[in-house]
Amino acid sequence: xxxxxxxxxxxxxxxxxxxxxxxxxxxxxxxxxxxxxxxxxxxxxxxxxxxxxxxxxxxxxxxxxxxxxxxxxxxxxxxxxxxxxxxxxxxxxxxxxxxxxxxxxxxxxxxxxxxxxxxxxxxxxxxxxxxxxxxxxxxxxxxxxxxxxxxxxxxxxxxxxxxxxxxxxxxxxxxxxxxxxxxxxxxxxxxxxxxxxxxxxxxxxxxxxxxxxxxxxxxxxxxxxxxxxxxxxxxxxxxxxxxxxxxxxxxxxxxxxxxxxxxxxxxxxxxxxxxxxxxxxxxxxxxxxxxxxxxxxxxxxxxxxxxxxxxxxxxxxxxxxxxxxxxxxxxxxxxxxxxxxxxxxxxxxxxxxxxxxxxxxxxxxxxxxxxxxxxxxxxxxxxxxxxxxxxxxxxxxxxxxxxxxxxxxxxxxxxxxxxxxxxxxxxxxxxxxxxxxxxxxxxxxxxxxxxxxxxxxx
Amino acid sequence: xxxxxxxxxxxxxxxxxxxxxxxxxxxxxxxxxxxxxxxxxxxxxxxxxxxxxxxxxxxxxxxxxxxxxxxxxxxxxxxxxxxxxxxxxxxxxxxxxxxxxxxxxxxxxxxxxxxxxxxxxxxxxxxxxxxxxxxxxxxxxxxxxxxxxxxxxxxxxxxxxxxxxxxxxxxxxxxxxxxxxxxxxxxxxxxxxxxxxxxxxxxxxxxxxxxxxxxxxxxxxxxxxxxxxxxxxxxxxxxxxxxxxxxxxxxxxxxxxxxxxxxxxxxxxxxxxxxxxxxxxxxxxxxx
Numbered sequence: 001x002x003x004x005x006x007x008x009x010x011x012x013x014x015x016x017x018x019x020x021x022x023x024x025x026x027x028x029x030x031x032x033x034x035x036x037x038x039x040x041x042x043x044x045x046x047x048x049x050x051x052x053x054x055x056x057x058x059x060x061x062x063x064x065x066x067x068x069x070x071x072x073x074x075x076x077x078x079x080x081x082x083x084x085x086x087x088x089x090x091x092x093x094x095x096x097x098x099x100x101x102x103x104x105x106x107x108x109x110x111x112x113x114x115x116x117x118x119x120x121x122x123x124x125x126x127x128x129x130x131x132x133x134x135x136x137x138x139x140x141x142x143x144x145x146x147x148x149x150x151x152x153x154x155x156x157x158x159x160x161x162x163x164x165x166x167x168x169x170x171x172x173x174x175x176x177x178x179x180x181x182x183x184x185x186x187x188x189x190x191x192x193x194x195x196x197x198x199x200x201x202x203x204x205x206x207x208x209x210x211x212x213x214x215x216x217x218x219x220x221x222x223x224x225x226x227x228x229x230x231x232x233x234x235x236x237x238x239x240x241x242x243x244x245x246x247x248x249x250x251x252x253x254x255x256x257x258x259x260x261x262x263x264x265x266x267x268x269x270x271x272x273x274x275x276x277x278x279x280x281x282x283x284x285x286x287x288x289x290x291x292x293x294x295x296x297x298x299x300x301x302x303x304x305x306x307x308x309x310x311x312x313x314x315x316x317x318x319x320x321x322x323x324x325x326x327x328x329x330x331x332x333x334x335x336x337x338x339x340x341x342x343x344x345x346x347x348x349x350x351x352x353x354x355x356x357x358x359x360x361x362x363x364x365x366x367x368x369x370x371x372x373x374x375x376x377x378x379x380x381x382x383x384x385x386x387x388x389x390x391x392x393x394x395x396x397x398x399x400x401x402x403x404x405x406x407x408x409x410x411x412x413x414x415x416x417x418x419x420x421x422x423x424x425x426x427x428x429x430x431x432x433x434x435x436x437x438x439x440x441x442x443x444x445x446x447x448x449x450x451x452x453x454x455x456x457x458x
Numbered sequence: 459x460x461x462x463x464x465x466x467x468x469x470x471x472x473x474x475x476x477x478x479x480x481x482x483x484x485x486x487x488x489x490x491x492x493x494x495x496x497x498x499x500x501x502x503x504x505x506x507x508x509x510x511x512x513x514x515x516x517x518x519x520x521x522x523x524x525x526x527x528x529x530x531x532x533x534x535x536x537x538x539x540x541x542x543x544x545x546x547x548x549x550x551x552x553x554x555x556x557x558x559x560x561x562x563x564x565x566x567x568x569x570x571x572x573x574x575x576x577x578x579x580x581x582x583x584x585x586x587x588x589x590x591x592x593x594x595x596x597x598x599x600x601x602x603x604x605x606x607x608x609x610x611x612x613x614x615x616x617x618x619x620x621x622x623x624x625x626x627x628x629x630x631x632x633x634x635x636x637x638x639x640x641x642x643x644x645x646x647x648x649x650x651x652x653x654x655x656x657x658x659x660x661x662x663x664x665x666x667x668x669x670x671x672x673x674x675x676x677x678x679x680x681x682x683x684x685x686x687x688x689x690x691x692x693x694x695x696x697x698x699x700x701x702x703x704x705x706x707x708x709x710x711x712x713x714x715x716x717x718x719x720x721x722x723x724x725x726x727x728x729x730x731x732x733x734x735x736x737x738x739x740x741x742x743x744x745x746x
Contacts, residue, residue: 055592139721
């Protein structure tokens with residue numbers, strides 16, 4: 001409406017009865033183009049206005065009213081948010097998420113992006129790590145529910161943990177075993193067993209146990225009678241640890257009968273004056289031997305570790321570890337993203353600078369620390385900010401992975417907002433306030449985006 | 459110094475060893491990434507009894523456990539098949555609508571003039587990060603009044619609205635890179651804006667549009683939150699149908715595992731078929 005270039009009043013009268021200033025052909029064309037432009041953007045803007053802008057304003061307004069929406073409570077809902085233990089927990093968990101996940105992801109992405117440049121199958125590796133980005137949080141959630149299954153016979157993670165644990169510590173254990181009563185062994189408060197009497201070098205002992213179910217007897221166990229009969233030399237104590245039970249019956253309690261087997265893999269200690277001076281592990285026939293003992297009297301002890309229950313792994317989805325466990329699943333999904341984005345930044349770095357530094361004698365670590373990372377800083381920032389925004393919205397993964405009873409230990413703002421508004425809480429005032437808090441938290445990212453865009457335009 | 463050591467045997471050996479370590483490390487990382495999916499796939503091929511009795515890895519040594527029975531049962535499950543089609547009916551129209559509306563708007567923001575253009579576009583950039591959660595409650599009320607609540611069109615409209623900021627942002631920036639002379643030549647030839655849009659802008663923008671379409675499709679295909687609220691039991695997609703089963707996790711792995719695999723295989727196929735476009739789309743949308 002502002003640009004009538006030629007002052008031509010007579011021709012205006014001849015123009016069509018449009019608005020003032022729409023009379024010259026140029027102005028008419030301009031007006032036409034403007035109408036077309038509006039027609040092009042209008043459908044999108046209407047949808048954005050009705051379903052994004054209006055809801056934001058509505059939520060802000062709604063957050064000042066109570067649950068039923070009739071009474072104005074001012075900042076009441078916001079105060080409630082920091083009083084209510086459940087929302088407080090959500091705020092704390094969200095803080096953990098926002099700090100831990102983007103930091104780990106950016107670091108991991110950086111390391112992998114640098115390393116992957118050194119291998120020939122880089123493309124395959126990148127594709128593999130990026131693939132989870134295409135998978136839904138629901139599917140990823142089910143995948144990790146399976147992996148985190150607590151029973152080491154079902155959950156792959158605990159199977160691995162138990163496997164590693166058992167390789168490094170004694171795994172042959174008899175949780176159900178107990179000493180045959182009245183035959184020389186006494187149980188201590190800590191679960192260990194020791195001989196009631198003492199033994200001197202040159203003697204041998206037979207330690208009778210019962211209660212070991214057949215499936216817990218190791219396959220290599222052999223009859224113990226022969227070893228029990230062998231005499232001890234002067235400076236040694238010998239003995240057998242055996243299962244005092246004859247399959248099919250007929251054995252005598254407290255005696256090593258012919259069919260009775262030794263219990264291999266038991267740890268046995270010779271104790272003098274309350275100190276363990278020698279240690280042995282029973283062989284396949286249950287025999288053990290302490291050699292080179294000084295004169296004196298000893299008790300023979302079986303430490304409690306022999307009878308401790310087997311290691312069952314980690315309770316990944318218990319209240320203590322559920323958030324780290326879900327962050328782990330999140331890393332599985334997003335690491336590829338961080339790696340590819342940082343990798344793109346890496347390939348844009350000036351090769352000469354890096355080469356020059358290497359020529360000057362810098363080692364790989366120095367090049368990485370002093371040149372690569374500083375030059376990559378802008379890319380790292382973009383990755384970090386993107387991840388922060390996305391972490392803030394994480395919902396599905398927690399909703400799926402955290403088992404029902406643990407849900408309240410894993411809750412974050414996004415899940416809490418859902419629970420409060422729709423999942424039983426039905427407090428839409430508090431729910432709106434949580435939504436607005438979520439929005440407030442991403443405003444720095446919003447400013448970052450707008451600034452970055454305006455800079456790219458100028 | 460480094461030039462010297464790199465030519466000596468010791469330097470070469472060290473570099474060879476270092477490379478070996480890097481390779482080994484990345485192989486381990488790769489295995490960590492594959493294992494969970496392998497676990498899902500193998501679990502989905504084992505019977506309920508096998509899954510209750512032992513871990514999926516036992517199938518590696520006794521492949522006799524594996525069968526397609528769970529999948530046959532899944533295809534006979536009316537709830538799941540209905541949910542699968544609902545997913546298609548939600549994702550495809552959403553993708554088409556987002557692409558069309560965003561292409562129109564993106565072109566207008568890049569090359570047409572209208573009052574307040576630049577400020578409105580900055581608003582769109584600001585809307586990029588608005589969390590879906592803020593919209594749930596007000597839009598649910600609005601849809602309730604319009605009779606859209608619990609319907610597929612309702613779910614689609616919500617997705618379109620929340621997909622648009624990124625889509626407009628992406629396409630506007632791509633279109634803005636077009637040479638000005640190209641457009642002016644087309645305008646001189648007397649082409650109307652619509653003609654220029656369909657004959658020139660869309661073909662030139664094809665790579666960006668492809669990235670956007672794939673990204674948008676996967677985003678909606680994978681959504682659970684929006685559908686959880688806006689879809690009812692007849693219009694709910696696969697993700698919502700499956701999440702209702704997660705409540706009994708443990709007793710129904712023979713349904714959950716193949717269901718999750720069904721919901722995952724479409725995106726993964728799309729990903730591998732169009733990986734270049736997908737990666738570009740994700741990277742362009744990295745501010746979202």
